[in-house]
Amino acid sequence: MVKLTKTLITVFFLLLKLDNKDVLSLFRVLHWQPNAGTTVNTQILNEVSQCVESINGVKEGRWKATLTYYKPMLRDQSQAPELPRDFLGISLPEQPNKYYFIIRGQRIVLEADSSIQTIMEKLQSYKSRVALYFEGFQYQLGDFQLRVGKVTPTHSDNLRGIIMEVEYLPLSSLEKSRQVMEEFVDIWQEAISKRSLPGHFMHIEPSFVEYGLSDHYSSQHTAVQYATVMAQLIATQSVQAARN
Amino acid sequence: MECVVQGIIETQHVEALEILLQGLCGVHKEHLRVHELCLKSGPNLGHVGSEVRLLCDLEHPEPWTVKHVGGALRGSGAEQLSVMVRNMVESKASKNVLRLFYALGYKLDHELLRVGSAFHFKRGARITVTVSSINKMLKLHAIDDTVPVTLGIQVVEVTAPATSENYSEVAAAMSSFCEYLAPLLHLSKPGVSTGVVPTAAAAAASLMSDGGGTTL
Numbered sequence: 001m002v003k004l005t006k007t008l009i010t011v012f013f014l015l016l017k018l019d020n021k022d023v024l025s026l027f028r029v030l031h032w033q034p035n036a037g038t039t040v041n042t043q044i045l046n047e048v049s050q051c052v053e054s055i056n057g058v059k060e061g062r063w064k065a066t067l068t069y070y071k072p073m074l075r076d077q078s079q080a081p082e083l084p085r086d087f088l089g090i091s092l093p094e095q096p097n098k099y100y101f102i103i104r105g106q107r108i109v110l111e112a113d114s115s116i117q118t119i120m121e122k123l124q125s126y127k128s129r130v131a132l133y134f135e136g137f138q139y140q141l142g143d144f145q146l147r148v149g150k151v152t153p154t155h156s157d158n159l160r161g162i163i164m165e166v167e168y169l170p171l172s173s174l175e176k177s178r179q180v181m182e183e184f185v186d187i188w189q190e191a192i193s194k195r196s197l198p199g200h201f202m203h204i205e206p207s208f209v210e211y212g213l214s215d216h217y218s219s220q221h222t223a224v225q226y227a228t229v230m231a232q233l234i235a236t237q238s239v240q241a242a243r244n
Numbered sequence: 245m246e247c248v249v250q251g252i253i254e255t256q257h258v259e260a261l262e263i264l265l266q267g268l269c270g271v272h273k274e275h276l277r278v279h280e281l282c283l284k285s286g287p288n289l290g291h292v293g294s295e296v297r298l299l300c301d302l303e304h305p306e307p308w309t310v311k312h313v314g315g316a317l318r319g320s321g322a323e324q325l326s327v328m329v330r331n332m333v334e335s336k337a338s339k340n341v342l343r344l345f346y347a348l349g350y351k352l353d354h355e356l357l358r359v360g361s362a363f364h365f366k367r368g369a370r371i372t373v374t375v376s377s378i379n380k381m382l383k384l385h386a387i388d389d390t391v392p393v394t395l396g397i398q399v400v401e402v403t404a405p406a407t408s409e410n411y412s413e414v415a416a417a418m419s420s421f422c423e424y425l426a427p428l429l430h431l432s433k434p435g436v437s438t439g440v441v442p443t444a445a446a447a448a449a450s451l452m453s454d455g456g457g458t459t460l
Contacts, residue, residue, distance in 0.1 A: 072349065075288050083289070083349050103347050110344045112310065112337035119312045119333050125290035126348065212340065220338070 025145075025169040026177050026217040028185065029225040031232055032162035034199040042150075044197050045162050049137065049148050051192050057139035063147050064135040066091045066154070067226060070120075071129040087126065088230070089117070090223045100223035104231060107210040109220045134163055134226070143169045144184060151233065161233040164201055165222075172217040174208070204228055245317075246332040247325075247369075247414050248403045249422060249431040254440055255396050258375055260448035261428050262361060265373055268424055269365035276362045276376055277302040279387050281342065283350040296350065298342055302387065307336040316433075317411070326422075327415045328433040329406060356380055357390050360398060368417025369404040376401075397440075400429055 032048075034040050053059065067090050072083040090100040091114070099117055101110040120126060136149030144166060151161035166184065171177040189201065206228045208214075213221055253261055262273055279300040285293050299309040314331030316322070322329050360376030377398050379390035402422060406414040422431045427447035430438040 073290050075291055079288050084347055087348065101344060103344065106343075106347050108340060108344050108347055110338050110341055112341070113335040115333055116310060116335040116337060119296065119310055119335055122312045122314060122331075122333060123285070123290065123294040123296060124292065125285050125294050125350075 025167050027222045028166045028181055029229055030164045030201040030203045031229045032199055033202040038198040040162055047195050052139050055191050057141045060138050060140055063093045063138045068131040069129045070126040090226050095219045102227045104227050109211045109224050111220050174215045245406045246403050247327045247329050247406050247418050249327050250434050251400045251429040251431040252397050253429045255398055257444050257448040258398055260451040263451050265363050269363050271365050273361040276360045278358045281355045282353045283345050284353045286349040286351050289349045306339050308341050310335045310337050325415045326419045329411045357387055367421055369414040371404045374401045
């Protein structure tokens with residue numbers, strides 16, 4: 001059965017190679033949703049990594065993204081103007097010279113040069129409240145590149161989540177690649193479910209249109225996905241904390 | 245960080261200045277039409293107020309430029325220079341940068357439209373010379389409905405990027421270049437008012453009759 005699954009996966013990717021037209025790629029970011037009453041841990045992360053390798057994913061190297069929540073600096077703390085509490089910045093490994101700002105509540109995403117961080121430091125109106133690393137290993141799997149990573153605060157090893165980034169290399173159109181991506185994710189979900197882990201991977205597709213983004217995929221789309229994942233991780237942990 | 249000097253010239257002499265610049269720099273002028281928005285932090289935001297400039301090059305509307313201009317370098321070494329050395333950081337940004345800064349609590353302090361020309365060249369340093377009229381908008385963001393801030397006068401700005409290690413050399417290169425422009429206009433540190441030079445009319449007439457002159 002395992003051999004048959006592996007064969008099917010190999011054939012699937014070979015067929016995809018025949019349809020290589022575009023050069024930009026498309027990402028889907030999934031996060032681990034633990035079952036009620038359970039928490040994410042490193043054993044799950046190890047099982048996920050092993051699962052990728054079991055479906056012939058070739059380990060290529062490490063990757064890291066950083067996400068920073070900003071807070072406004074107020075002269076008079078008693079007067080709190082209407083300022084965003086969900087203002088965050090993201091650096092992505094595929095765009096080392098860029099930085100992304102997002103205000104989820106207002107559906108704003110901005111792509112800027114990395115020097116925008118220096119400008120924000122000079123302005124002194126917002127400062128970093130908490131920063132998190134998304135880091136792990138990346139794997140090549142036919143026309144897909146997978147990144148499996150843990151989510152940890154920058155000054156701690158406390159595991160806050162597990163994410164998986166699926167990059168489909170040949171296409172950059174969201175609509176055209178939707179079926180291919182969903183088929184891959186279905187295969188992946190079936191593979192990981194065989195390990196009977198206490199949870200599953202979830203993908204919540206943000207409404208890119210609300211952010212003013214087009215069907216043509218870009219790193220701004222990825223940044224929005226990361227922001228959405230973080231919101232989910234926070235919501236999950238809030239529910240768990242309330243239960244405890 | 246950047247080195248910068250500014251001056252003013254009467255609009256009637258701009259053509260002569262552009263002929264001189266083209267001869268000196270060996271490059272063609274680029275059209276300049278930049279919408280500049282100056283934003284300031286709202287009350288209570290930041291322990292001290294802050295200011296940021298957003299620039300939209302209307303010739304190439306994307307990306308925008310975010311610019312933070314800091315204070316001038318202090319100390320006897322910097323003060324002896326004929327150019328101002330100041331902190332400056334720029335970043336390109338996607339088109340909704342204005343919406344982002346509004347959401348962060350920044351307010352529009354003023355906006356203006358710079359229309360003119362720019363020369364980019366290398367002469368001991370990477371120098372940029374802009375010659376432009378400064379126009380204010382009669383309505384919010386109305387870039388097609390503007391009037392000059394000062395009729396008949398254009399601003400000349402000479403800038404060059406620098407670092408803390410090389411600003412002296414950059415300043416020297418700029419000063420050396422600016423000497424060639426002296427017959428037409430006087431360039432000085434921003435904030436130091438000089439007015440138009442009395443030799444400008446004669447120098448301009450000479451350049452115009454010369455039909456361009458030779459590259460120096």
